[in-house]
Amino acid sequence: MIKYWSFLEEYKKNKNRFLSNINKTLIKGNIFFGKQLNIFEKRFIKKYKSKYGIAVGSGTDAILISLLALNLKKDDEVIVPANTAIPTVSAIVNAGGKPRLIDIEDDYLTSVSKIKKATNKNTKVIIPVHLYGQSCQMEEIMKFANKNKIKVIEDCAQAQGAKYKNKFVGTFGLSGCFSFYPTKILGTYGDGGFILTNDFKFFEKIKRIRFYGIETNNHKKKFFNEYYAYENGINSRLDEIQSSILNLKFKNVDNLIYKRRKIASIYIKNLKNLKIILPEQNTKCFHVYNTFTLYHKKRKYIMNYLKNNNIQSRIIYPYPIQKMKGYEKIKKVKDLSNTEKFSKGIFSIPLYPELKLKDVLKICKNLKNCIKSI
Numbered sequence: 001m002i003k004y005w006s007f008l009e010e011y012k013k014n015k016n017r018f019l020s021n022i023n024k025t026l027i028k029g030n031i032f033f034g035k036q037l038n039i040f041e042k043r044f045i046k047k048y049k050s051k052y053g054i055a056v057g058s059g060t061d062a063i064l065i066s067l068l069a070l071n072l073k074k075d076d077e078v079i080v081p082a083n084t085a086i087p088t089v090s091a092i093v094n095a096g097g098k099p100r101l102i103d104i105e106d107d108y109l110t111s112v113s114k115i116k117k118a119t120n121k122n123t124k125v126i127i128p129v130h131l132y133g134q135s136c137q138m139e140e141i142m143k144f145a146n147k148n149k150i151k152v153i154e155d156c157a158q159a160q161g162a163k164y165k166n167k168f169v170g171t172f173g174l175s176g177c178f179s180f181y182p183t184k185i186l187g188t189y190g191d192g193g194f195i196l197t198n199d200f201k202f203f204e205k206i207k208r209i210r211f212y213g214i215e216t217n218n219h220k221k222k223f224f225n226e227y228y229a230y231e232n233g234i235n236s237r238l239d240e241i242q243s244s245i246l247n248l249k250f251k252n253v254d255n256l257i258y259k260r261r262k263i264a265s266i267y268i269k270n271l272k273n274l275k276i277i278l279p280e281q282n283t284k285c286f287h288v289y290n291t292f293t294l295y296h297k298k299r300k301y302i303m304n305y306l307k308n309n310n311i312q313s314r315i316i317y318p319y320p321i322q323k324m325k326g327y328e329k330i331k332k333v334k335d336l337s338n339t340e341k342f343s344k345g346i347f348s349i350p351l352y353p354e355l356k357l358k359d360v361l362k363i364c365k366n367l368k369n370c371i372k373s374i
Contacts, residue, residue: 002350002359004312005183009354017248025244033216036243041194043250048168050176050196052203055238056210059157059179060087062193065236066153066175067095067125069205074098076124081110082320082339084129088155089321089330097125099330101322103338107280108293108346110136111338116144125151130159130169132279132316132348133185133260133290138164138172145173153177157193160185161257163286170196175206180238180246183352185260185288186253188242209233257288259353263360264289267349270364274371291316292351298374299345305370306349311363315347 011018025036037055045053056062067078078092082101092099100123102114110128126145128136138154145152152173156162160178162169170176178184180192197203207217213233215221221230238246249256264287268278277295281287293316296302303313320339321327349363 001310002312002355002363004314004348004350005352006354007182007187007189011189013354014248018245021244021248022241025240030240032237032239034240034243036240036247037238040238040243040247040250043247044194045196047250047253048170048176048196050171051198052200053194053196054203054207054210055243056193056195057236057238058087058191059177059181059184059193060091061210061234061236062175062177062179062195063088063091063127063153063155064094065206065209065234066177066195067091067097068209068234069202070095070125070151072097072124075122077120077122078125078127079115079118079123080127081129081131082322082336083108083317083342084131084155084321085157085317086321086324087157088127088129089327092127093327093330098122099321099327101330101336103336104131104342106338107134107282108132108342109134110141112137112140112144114335115141119144119148119150123148123150125153127153127155128173129155130162132293133159133162133288134279134282135159135162135164135169135285137282137284138167138169139284142172157181157184158290159288161253161286162288165284166286171198174199174202180242183290185257185290186246186249188245188249190239190242192238192242192246193236205231210236256353260289260351261287263351263355264292266357266360267292267351267364270361271367274368275374276367276371289351291348293346293348295342295345296347296371297345299347301374302367302370303347305373306363306366309366311350311366313347313349317343317346319343 078097154176156170157179176196178194180188213229213231
């Protein structure tokens with residue numbers, strides 16, 4: 001069976017290095033907020049050309065903490081695409097805001113025109129979701145947001161290393177939120193996230209919020225580094241073990257992205273003449289292919305065909321947010337036609353750095369045979 005995703009090949013290849021580094025970390029007696037975390041935070045901030053940043057417990061927490069720092073009121077609205085992961089929306093609700101769902105473009109990304117139509121006097125935040133590995137049209141989004149004094153929180157969970165006009169995602173808005181869930185561009189063997197920002201006051205606040213509201217950054221504070229909450233916070237820590245794993249993998253992150261793009265190029269070359277919609281790379285973007293997402297009206301038939309030939313595939317995402325019971329009462333614009341359409345036909349095929357060439361070609365061959373038979 002060709003798995004949709006697996007960490008085992010990577011782990012087997014690097015097992016001794018991972019275990020050695022974890023052992024060294026534990027022997028030093030630190031579990032949280034130690035040397036490994038400090039090193040990783042500095043590397044991540046430097047790599048993605050930001051001024052400040054903190055590691056947190058998950059990508060979901062990264063969005064939640066960013067929104068909590070804005071002190072949203074009960075009527076404050078946050079514009080977000082309907083075709084996104086549940087955590088993007090759950091973070092808004094848990095931060096006290098009101099999600100306002102909008103439609104996506106044909107490239108599956110946040111629609112700039114729909115953002116403009118959905119904006120009203122209650123709009124406080126826009127969350128562009130850089131989906132499947134590609135950046136949204138950030139120049140236009142930022143121009144509109146700045147003009148209307150709206151904060152931008154970027155959801156970069158699936159797009160670490162992606163660029164728009166040669167600038168990294170996560171560095172356009174007030175903050176950029178990343179995920180280290182195992183399937184992501186840089187995945188750990190547990191969970192983790194990161195927040196980038198160029199705003200120092202915002203940085204001070206999110207650093208307090210991630211640790212119960214305790215001040216660990218400003219030496220001028222009376223209760224600096226004491227068990228004293230300056231504001232209500234949460235518990236969101238990236239531990240030393242996960243930090244040590246990420247430090248080892250981070251050295252190779254550009255190569256991981258290169259391998260993803262290489263596999264994507266093979267897919268595109270072999271599948272481009274089939275009657276199936278392939279992912280497109282917009283001219284101003286550097287796509288990192290967190291997933292390779294296809295669209296066809298007969299998705300079920302194709303996925304069953306692949307399964308019968310020992311190839312796994314997945315649907316990301318099968319249900320738009322507005323179709324879920326947990327969010328059926330949240331605000332949305334009337335026209336979500338693209339979201340509705342794509343949710344019925346999108347599916348993703350295997351794409352991760354350790355995927356063997358012979359398996360990539362087998363997937364292509366089976367897709368060709370399948371599509372031709374429809």
